[in-house]
Amino acid sequence: MSSAELTPSEAARWAARAGLPLPDDRHAAVAATADHIHSVVAVLRELNLRDTPPAGAFRAEKEKHDAAV
Amino acid sequence: MQPYELSLAAAAREIRERRLSPVELVDSVLDRIEQVEPHIAAYVSVLADQARRTARDAEREAVQGSYRGPLHGIPVGLKDLIDVVGVSTTASSRTRAGHRAASDSTVAASLRAAGAILIGKTHTHEFAYGLITPQTNNAWDHRRIAGGSSGGSAVAVASGAATFALGTDTGGSIRVPATLNGVVGLKPTYGLVPRHGVTSLSWSLDHVGPIARTVDDTALVLTALAGYDPRDPASVAVPGVGYRPHPDPDLTGVRVGVPRNYYFAHVDAEVAAAVRRAIAQLEALGARLIDVDIPMTRYIQAVHWGLMVPEATAYHQATLRTVPELYRADVRILLEAGELMGAGDYLRAQRARTLMRDEWARVLEEVDVIAAPAVPMAAVPAGQETVTWPDGTVESVSDAYVRLSSPANITGVPALSVPVGQDAAGMPIGMQLLGRPFAERTLLLVGHAYERTQPARSLAPVT
Numbered sequence: 001m002s003s004a005e006l007t008p009s010e011a012a013r014w015a016a017r018a019g020l021p022l023p024d025d026r027h028a029a030v031a032a033t034a035d036h037i038h039s040v041v042a043v044l045r046e047l048n049l050r051d052t053p054p055a056g057a058f059r060a061e062k063e064k065h066d067a068a069v
Numbered sequence: 070m071q072p073y074e075l076s077l078a079a080a081a082r083e084i085r086e087r088r089l090s091p092v093e094l095v096d097s098v099l100d101r102i103e104q105v106e107p108h109i110a111a112y113v114s115v116l117a118d119q120a121r122r123t124a125r126d127a128e129r130e131a132v133q134g135s136y137r138g139p140l141h142g143i144p145v146g147l148k149d150l151i152d153v154v155g156v157s158t159t160a161s162s163r164t165r166a167g168h169r170a171a172s173d174s175t176v177a178a179s180l181r182a183a184g185a186i187l188i189g190k191t192h193t194h195e196f197a198y199g200l201i202t203p204q205t206n207n208a209w210d211h212r213r214i215a216g217g218s219s220g221g222s223a224v225a226v227a228s229g230a231a232t233f234a235l236g237t238d239t240g241g242s243i244r245v246p247a248t249l250n251g252v253v254g255l256k257p258t259y260g261l262v263p264r265h266g267v268t269s270l271s272w273s274l275d276h277v278g279p280i281a282r283t284v285d286d287t288a289l290v291l292t293a294l295a296g297y298d299p300r301d302p303a304s305v306a307v308p309g310v311g312y313r314p315h316p317d318p319d320l321t322g323v324r325v326g327v328p329r330n331y332y333f334a335h336v337d338a339e340v341a342a343a344v345r346r347a348i349a350q351l352e353a354l355g356a357r358l359i360d361v362d363i364p365m366t367r368y369i370q371a372v373h374w375g376l377m378v379p380e381a382t383a384y385h386q387a388t389l390r391t392v393p394e395l396y397r398a399d400v401r402i403l404l405e406a407g408e409l410m411g412a413g414d415y416l417r418a419q420r421a422r423t424l425m426r427d428e429w430a431r432v433l434e435e436v437d438v439i440a441a442p443a444v445p446m447a448a449v450p451a452g453q454e455t456v457t458w459p460d461g462t463v464e465s466v467s468d469a470y471v472r473l474s475s476p477a478n479i480t481g482v483p484a485l486s487v488p489v490g491q492d493a494a495g496m497p498i499g500m501q502l503l504g505r506p507f508a509e510r511t512l513l514l515v516g517h518a519y520e521r522t523q524p525a526r527s528l529a530p531v532t
Binding site: 006011014018020022026029030033034037038040041042045049052053056 | 273367368370371372374375378389390402403405406407408409410414416417418419420421422423424426
């Protein structure tokens with residue numbers, strides 16, 4: 001196990017910090033799935049993102065509800 | 070030929086000419102549903118009484134000379150993530166028991182205004198979070214998967230149990246089941262079709278679009294769906310246009326990009342051969358083939374997961390804490406694990422998405438469309454979880470089906486899947502056409518031009 005991988009108890013603690021208490025019998029499966037997801041998304045750290053802002057969907061003005069459909 | 074066998078365009082012509090009434094068409098499709106539904110299980114609910122009532126109204130309008138357009142009196146199935154006032158949106162999930170939509174989604178309202186008749190709500194992989202739709206069977210071989218997540222919609226259209234349908238697509242969920250069942254699917258440009266009133270899987274990646282029997286039918290549906298709605302923050306105001314392709318299209322001078330990398334790697338040999346034959350057909354129609362390199366392929370899955378996983382978990386925050394046991398096991402574990410992704414990973418995915426869009430825009434300056442396989446392999450038998458490629462690489466079935474679809478979700482470019490044949494087992498194969506943002510007309514033109522060279526496809530048989 002690499003130092004970046006979660007143990008079942010660490011996964012449970014992280015989930016609890018996110019407000020999601022996990023039953024004991026789910027700790028190992030959640031840790032394994034979270035590690036797999038992490039291994040996929042971690043490659044993005046290689047990229048030089050320069051000044052690129054996040055793609056967002058926010059507008060300052062609240063929408064008006066009179067749009068034609 | 071029975072009315073349920075008619076394409077949308079053919080049925081519209083018959084209704085407009087008063088040779089077919091909406092009541093006859095709806096009755097025919099409802100009879101077909103009774104016949105095939107025990108084998109395919111495409112529908113969560115069939116709204117027979119309501120559909121017959123609406124059909125009588127549509128017939129009355131037609132008699133009075135009030136014709137709403139090509140969707141007048143046409144039966145449609147809606148993926149059960151799409152709100153229809155007074156009807157439950159189950160998302161094919163036990164967590165939605167007792168749900169009732171308070172109002173129409175924008176797309177349901179648009180179809181209603183265009184005269185389409187809701188025939189029922191179709192199955193999805195639970196909350197669109199998967200590529201299988203395990204409740205539903207493939208239209209061509211009931212032992213194989215429907216594909217997902219809009220599996221019910223694709224199977225219904227392929228079986229004659231709906232004249233057309235709507236699906237949603239976050240990582241291929243329109244194009245994958247459309248391809249696996251031998252029908253046409255369109256993921257429109259991000260922002261072209263409003264998502265208001267459609268249950269979200271991932272706000273950054275979700276799209277709503279048509280599944281139909283032909284490219285021409287797909288264009289007719291898109292014309293009714295496209296439009297601006299500020300209640301969807303991604304919605305874009307673009308000039309209203311008719312999307313229907315010229316009946317006798319000319320591809321002379323159209324530049325078709327053929328990927329040198331990514332789209333033909335780890336693809337079943339029969340799929341690759343069928344798609345290359347279809348591309349050769351485009352060349353025979355006058356198109357110019359140009360090799361292209363797909364950019365940033367190393368980061369496609371990372372961006373897709375980096376956006377989808379935390380957004381899906383965020384959407385389900387409340388029910389994941391109150392009724393987690395009501396989710397199916399495969400969905401629950403992804404929602405739980407999504408709680409453990411950091412904001413840094415999510416922000417990197419959002420920023421990398423923009424880089425990828427810019428790189429794709431450069432490629433799409435050189436060509437008008439990119440032609441590629443829609444999915445790497447035809448429908449697998451139900452229960453198969455992995456695929457082993459000739460070089461020994463093992464890939465999960467879901468990852469394989471998403472792999473060629475997700476670039477269009479990330480970049481937002483439109484993507485059309487068109488049937489291009491069957492494999493030795495008789496299972497459908499599809500080609501994917503990708504284009505510049507809001508260039509749906511070009512995709513539909515190329516897809517239609519190809520389709521015209523092929524014999525008309527039949528409905529899946531009842532077995």
